[in-house]
Amino acid sequence: MVLQKNDSEVLKTMRHIQLTIIALILSISVSSLLFAQETTEKPEESVILENTKNADAAESLTGEAVEEKATDAEEIVETEAGIKKEDAAELENEEEAEADTDEEAEAEDGEEEYDEDTYGPEAPIIWMRPVKGVAFVHKVHTMDAGLDCDTCHDDFFEMEAGAAEERDDFIMKTIYEGGYCGACHDGDSAFAANTQCATCHIGVMGVKRENGEEEVGH
Ligand code: HEC
Numbered sequence: 001m002v003l004q005k006n007d008s009e010v011l012k013t014m015r016h017i018q019l020t021i022i023a024l025i026l027s028i029s030v031s032s033l034l035f036a037q038e039t040t041e042k043p044e045e046s047v048i049l050e051n052t053k054n055a056d057a058a059e060s061l062t063g064e065a066v067e068e069k070a071t072d073a074e075e076i077v078e079t080e081a082g083i084k085k086e087d088a089a090e091l092e093n094e095e096e097a098e099a100d101t102d103e104e105a106e107a108e109d110g111e112e113e114y115d116e117d118t119y120g121p122e123a124p125i126i127w128m129r130p131v132k133g134v135a136f137v138h139k140v141h142t143m144d145a146g147l148d149c150d151t152c153h154d155d156f157f158e159m160e161a162g163a164a165e166e167r168d169d170f171i172m173k174t175i176y177e178g179g180y181c182g183a184c185h186d187g188d189s190a191f192a193a194n195t196q197c198a199t200c201h202i203g204v205m206g207v208k209r210e211n212g213e214e215e216v217g218h
């Protein structure tokens, strides 16, 4: 009697272990599938969720084989997520690009070529009024100095080339008092506007150069 009972108990325990392992494998496969569908929406959140799920699953069981399985599944899921993330970025889906993947994409791009979507228009903005010609270049401010678009838009400038020069106060006095470029070019955040005049004032010759015209003498 005693032996029989022990036998059936051992069998029961083994069956339990078997079932638990099967259940775990199933749950990992199912959650991987689910996750693969979710990735397009919110890659990073899903990765975190998935990792938590796998960690929970691994925790609820002992045995290295099982933990290894969980880790494998995690790696596959992460790789998938990585590929999906790249795809999403390439889709030029602005909303998604603006979300979590944005910063990573920037970090990866590093020294890469200028991207107008990220750093603003590449061509310099040149004002001809009241004096000819003052140049503003987005690259030095966004890509190089790391300023966000909303640092300038629309507090100091509209997103429309030439808008500022329609205003009567677009003059040095306003700039020296902290308006327009003077919000930063005060000798503190950036070089002061009462120095290096020629850095902003590219002059008549500068305008011709920007327009690709031949340089002619005075
Ligand atoms: C340091 C200030 C500054 C920052 C930062 C800045 N801009 Fe601008 N932006 C300007 C100025 C100045 C103009 C010209 C406005 C004018 O002429 O009145 C301009 C104009 C524009 C225009 C209109 C161009 C055209 O041809 O009509 C766009 C588009 C623009 N910015 C996009 C951006 C984007 C996108 C960012 C962020 C990546 C950005 N800007 C960051 C200062 C800035």
Ligand code: HEC
Residues within 6 Å of the ligand: 134, 135, 136, 137, 140, 141, 145, 147, 151, 152, 156, 180, 181, 182, 183, 184, 185, 189, 190, 191, 199, 200
């Ligand atoms: C939100 C702050 C901010 C505003 C507004 C701003 N700048 Fe700048 N600017 C900077 C910073 C920061 C730098 C880089 C540090 C430096 O050169 O002092 C810079 C650098 C420059 C440079 C130097 C580029 C080079 O080749 O070294 C020029 C030219 C310039 N700005 C022109 C302008 C003009 C023109 C305006 C107004 C139409 C303007 N900036 C408005 C922050 C600003």
Ligand code: HEC
Residues within 6 Å of the ligand: 127, 128, 129, 130, 131, 132, 133, 134, 165, 170, 171, 172, 173, 175, 181, 182, 185, 192, 193, 194, 195, 196, 197, 198, 199, 200, 201
């Ligand atoms: C940070 C950029 C910047 C610097 C530096 C700068 N300017 Fe200007 N300046 C401007 C802008 C922007 C305008 C208005 C647009 C235009 O006239 O084309 C302007 C306009 C002017 C004007 C015509 C309007 C007025 O105020 O009478 C004069 C003159 C002038 N600047 C002189 C100077 C002199 C002199 C220096 C050096 C001591 C200087 N600027 C340095 C950006 C700058």
